[in-house]
Amino acid sequence: MNVLMVTSECAPFVKTGGLADVVGALPGALAPLGLDVRVMLPAYPGLFPLLPQGEEVARFDDLPGGPGRLVQVQAQGLVLLLLDAPQLYDRAGKPYTGPDGRDWADNHLRFGALAQAAARICFDGLPGWKPEVLHAHDWQAGLAPVYLKQAGRAVPKSVLTIHNIAFQGRFGPQVLGELGLRDDWFHADGLEYYGDLSFLKAGLVYADAVTTVSPTYAREILTPEFGMGLEGVLQARAADLSGILNGIDTGAWNPSADEALARTFDAKTLARKAENRAEIAARLGLERGEGPLFCVISRLTGQKGLDTLAEAIPHLVAEGAQLALLGSGEPALEEAYTRAAQQFPGRVGVQIGYDEAFSHLLQGGSDAILIPSRFEPCGLTQLYGLRYGTLPVVARTGGLADTVIDANAAALAVGVATGFVLDSVSRQGIEAGISRTCAAYADRKLWQGMQRAAMRQPVGWETSARAYADLYATLQA
Numbered sequence: 001m002n003v004l005m006v007t008s009e010c011a012p013f014v015k016t017g018g019l020a021d022v023v024g025a026l027p028g029a030l031a032p033l034g035l036d037v038r039v040m041l042p043a044y045p046g047l048f049p050l051l052p053q054g055e056e057v058a059r060f061d062d063l064p065g066g067p068g069r070l071v072q073v074q075a076q077g078l079v080l081l082l083l084d085a086p087q088l089y090d091r092a093g094k095p096y097t098g099p100d101g102r103d104w105a106d107n108h109l110r111f112g113a114l115a116q117a118a119a120r121i122c123f124d125g126l127p128g129w130k131p132e133v134l135h136a137h138d139w140q141a142g143l144a145p146v147y148l149k150q151a152g153r154a155v156p157k158s159v160l161t162i163h164n165i166a167f168q169g170r171f172g173p174q175v176l177g178e179l180g181l182r183d184d185w186f187h188a189d190g191l192e193y194y195g196d197l198s199f200l201k202a203g204l205v206y207a208d209a210v211t212t213v214s215p216t217y218a219r220e221i222l223t224p225e226f227g228m229g230l231e232g233v234l235q236a237r238a239a240d241l242s243g244i245l246n247g248i249d250t251g252a253w254n255p256s257a258d259e260a261l262a263r264t265f266d267a268k269t270l271a272r273k274a275e276n277r278a279e280i281a282a283r284l285g286l287e288r289g290e291g292p293l294f295c296v297i298s299r300l301t302g303q304k305g306l307d308t309l310a311e312a313i314p315h316l317v318a319e320g321a322q323l324a325l326l327g328s329g330e331p332a333l334e335e336a337y338t339r340a341a342q343q344f345p346g347r348v349g350v351q352i353g354y355d356e357a358f359s360h361l362l363q364g365g366s367d368a369i370l371i372p373s374r375f376e377p378c379g380l381t382q383l384y385g386l387r388y389g390t391l392p393v394v395a396r397t398g399g400l401a402d403t404v405i406d407a408n409a410a411a412l413a414v415g416v417a418t419g420f421v422l423d424s425v426s427r428q429g430i431e432a433g434i435s436r437t438c439a440a441y442a443d444r445k446l447w448q449g450m451q452r453a454a455m456r457q458p459v460g461w462e463t464s465a466r467a468y469a470d471l472y473a474t475l476q477a
């Protein structure tokens with residue numbers, strides 16, 4: 001079966017968060033199941049070096065925002081379809097924001113064009129290949145199912161996956177015409193969202209199936225607390241909504257062969273993690289410590305509960321632990337953690353910025369990873385932590401709740417505990433979780449038992465790739 005994935009990010013080529021990891025790894029997991037997946041994304045400047053190696057497979061004269069062409073290229077085991085439209089994508093900055101940190105003013109055109117190009121190749125096909133299912137990811141691809149439905153054709157069917165419902169792609173109603181969308185669909189049961197157009201809502205209404213990235217989050221988003229205003233739309237689609245847990249690329253994230261580590265290790269050689277800890281300490285100026293090293297690897301946003309975690313740092317230090325944080329995002333959080341590093345030199349180390357290789361080293365050398373998210377559709381860093389014997393300390397929400405087994409007495413008795421689940425994302429809740437983790441760490445036998453259980457937990461894509469394949473097959477039937 002031929003599947004067209006439509007996305008704004010794909011690891012290792014362009015990444016601002018977990019969406020990229022998922023789209024970069026899922027096609028490879030679907031291939032052994034007989035699926036031929038191609039990944040369509042904008043040709044951002046970082047991808048220009050790939051263009052000459054590829055082949056032009058389609059041209060479009062009149063996408064939203066002007067003309068474009070599609071270049072197919074094989075790279076890192078993926079077949080990419082790069083939408084080359086320099087007037088939309090050839091600019092210095094990030095995928096969604098300019099150098100000033102603001103959203104690009106023409107994001108509706110940038111991602112409207114992507115969606116429309118995807119729909120057109122669904123109809124016209126490419127030389128020797130025609131999509132049988134279109135799989136759209138997040139709001140940036142949300143209009144693709146709309147364009148399919150608008151054309152009145154029954155095939156191909158479409159799936160929309162929600163990776164983060166907080167980003168809804170909302171624009172004023174004046175963009176409707178520029179995007180070639182039907183005026184008579186601009187109503188509460190269609191494209192309209194409180195007077196505006198929301199790409200995500202539109203996709204949720206018109207896709208044939210909707211998924212999100214964990215079973216618990218699929219239930220949570222039906223409630224006002226987590227639905228972010230879209231709970232009503234999702235309730236109306238409940239019969240077509242499912243949660244399929246993310247996996248990770250176990251080749252790229254493999255502690256026994258990870259080139260970003262100072263020393264590789266496996267479940268039998270856990271003592272070697274200490275060399276990675278020493279390397280982290282050297283880089284961040286941390287002292288030698290007897291207590292556990294906690295790490296945070298995250299976008300610094302309210303979603304991740306890191307404002308509350310910052311309040312618990314004095315407690316973490318008082319417990320004899322250390323903290324290493326890698327992240328970037330909201331200026332107030334960047335400042336709070338930079339201040340914490342100054343306040344607790346040698347105990348708290350902070351690197352502001354994005355650094356893929358250092359994120360691997362942190363997983364390799366830390367003892368525990370803190371993820372006190374207020375909501376978390378799936379979360380990937382706890383899965384990397386499990387694989388690297390870095391025990392996750394997580395909020396009881398979304399995919400975190402689905403993937404971490406709390407070290408309660410019953411789980412410890414049967415040797416299945418893999419981490420620590422917080423009772424609440426409050427200062428007290430996080431402090432209690434830190435204390436429990438420190439106490440467990442002091443019991444070397446118990447800790448190593450948990451590390452081994454964590455490293456045994458299957459975190460690859462096998463089960464979930466099959467779930468996606470089954471979903472695609474159901475749609476086609």
Ligand SMILES: Nc1ncnc2c1ncn2[C@@H]1O[C@H](COP(=O)(O)OP(=O)(O)O[C@H]2O[C@H](CO)[C@@H](O)[C@H](O)[C@H]2O)[C@@H](O)[C@H]1O
Nearest residue numbers: 017018019163298299327353354355359377378379380381
């Ligand atoms: N400063 C930094 N330097 C290097 N690497 C960094 C980094 N900050 C973050 N990362 C990396 O970015 C990725 C983040 O993925 P997550 O799934 O944890 O969260 P995110 O909110 O981005 O993803 C959203 O989409 C994914 C995918 O579906 C869901 O799992 C998740 O719940 C949802 O919020 C990880 O690979 C992490 O290592």
